Amino acid sequence: MPDYKSVVVSTADKKKKKKKKKENAALAIVKGLIPWKGDSVGEIIRKIVFLVSIVALCVVVLIIIDKYMFEPERQRKEYQSSILQLGNHEPTAEEIAELPEKAINTEYAPFYAINNDFVGWLSIKGINVNYPVVQGENNTEYLEKDFYGNYSKNGTIFADYENEFKNTGETSANTILYGHNLRTENFFAEITEYRRVNLDESLEFLKEHPVIEFNTLYEKAKYKIFSVMLINTREEYGDVFNYPAILNFANRDEFNYFTSECLDRSEFFTGVDMKYGDKFLTLSTCEFEVGLYDMRIVVVARKVRDGESDSFTDKQIKSFKRNPDTKQCRTIRELYYYGKEWSGRYWNPAWIEGFKKDSSFKTESSD
Template sequence: MAGKYAKKRKRPWIAAVLPWKGDKAGEAIRKIVFLVALITFLVTGGILLWEMVIQPAMVDNKANYVQQIYHADDNKNNTATSEDSEYDENGNLKKFVELQKINPDIKGWIRMTDTVIDYPILQSSEDNPEYYLYLDYEKNHSKYGSLFFDARNSINLEDPSSKSLILYGHSMNDGRMFGSLLNYGSLDYYKEHPTFEMDTVKYNGDWKIFSVFKTNTLSSQGEPFNYLRTSFSSDSDFLNFVYQMEIRSLFDTGVDVSADDQIVLLSTCSYEMDGFRTVIAARKVREGEDTTVDTSKAVWNPTVLYPDGWYSAKGGTKPQHLATFEEALAQGKINWLAEE
């Protein structure tokens, strides 16, 4: 008789959410579906939190740290007396000393006014040229990677491989790293940002943008334009290279270029078509030259040369351009060559 009146055991609270002994089949299935949904929500939320909040904050904190070091030394150099030299005994800029203690692969710095671009530039060896593609300046893995020079480049001005510096970086969807470069699809944006600062451990530099172009990397879209050149066989070879960038430029900038100029190409992924790149080409401001640009002269280029695949996908007619700089010069088609 005692068993008949025994008190029924109370189910624990957790039985309300977990499948439990005595659950009917429908109830057990409901709980399993709920648990799967909850786990999916938590995992997805955690990934989003990492991708959209934690990781970007870590990138910003690391960037702020080296920015404080670099710009503090920059300010010291600006206030140095005439007896002080901004270079050390090895011919390197002193403002890079502390940065190179963090990582000797830090070979430069780039800053664009009114953008987030204010970053160190790394450079690895030719044995592993994309070493910093997904590593930060502390060599920790990061989807943001680092901005880095082409491994073939020399930062010594006397070296032929410094004639055309190439700088790579990711165009992140959140605008970090080289994300701002995609804004150069707008003429108004170019007019507001026609120059930038880029220093190497060997020299300071201001740079004037003379071409903004889109190019392909996939042969299925037409023969890719080889803009990844660092040295040239002659002045004519160099000027023909500039000519090829000028006819591809979205704008006629009004910035002149000479055979004696040093140039830099900022290259980043673009999304108009698979494998596309946006490239910003700039020349170093010459000694004694005004660092500003008269952007009132800048206009849209009415005969932009795009990759062949562009016309197949987006329509339009491919413009006809003379094949070489020499031909265009002979026919008076060059308006960007600096006067000697």
């Protein structure tokens, strides 16, 4: 008859031995890491140096994580809080007196008093775009400097240094504003929602936020979006639309070139009409989704004219649609259009006053 008792005892002994081995292994690891009774002086020093190195490495890792993951978010919150407080501050007589001659929007006096580079305020209803705009001596000054002049990776929204803001209210024909697209989702991060890889979702976003407001010290104005573009800035990728160089139009031909290029390259059509003499607002930020270096998302809007409604009707918004074939650089067409050549224009030539329809238009245009 089998000796079940001995079998049970044998099994229990094996379990105890395994447990003891685990305990011995854990103890060996601990003894190998920290100073232990019986260690030589040299061994104790080695262990102390090792432990100090581990602690130092952990501290460095935590500092790096904080700097690149949490510090930008803290800066964003602190910045937005300070801007909000400044905006709620009632301008003093002294601040108003410091404004340039003929400035009428005195609510911005506190901002101008702090930074004379202040030129206006940009906002888009319903999204996190509600910031002061500055203008530096060049287009790099405010890339890593906040509104208060302090170093910040977030930078500040700034106007092209060659744009004009006259005290008569006159501006350049095309005012260009630049802003970072950062993980902290401030400044121009939400501008990228106008042009995501999922264009159907971006179209819905455009329908919800089709108007931009940009007020200077001398006037208040709204702009209707008519173009949302993915722009290449590298010649190695092919065609480059040098929109930053177009601030004014010497003649109607230059005007027609700019507006037609914006429509050719736009992902969407909103039906906004344009005529020579109109003013434009261009928002420019970096793009990171398509997988190419130095791409830009560019949103262009036409200034609302005197006597014109500053909003779209429900019918107009419902008519917003995608461009069947967007003009893109060679590399984008190879990656996303199977290498097919651009087929031509699908927008209504009547949207640009006096623009002549030619063979480049491929379909009967809609309103």
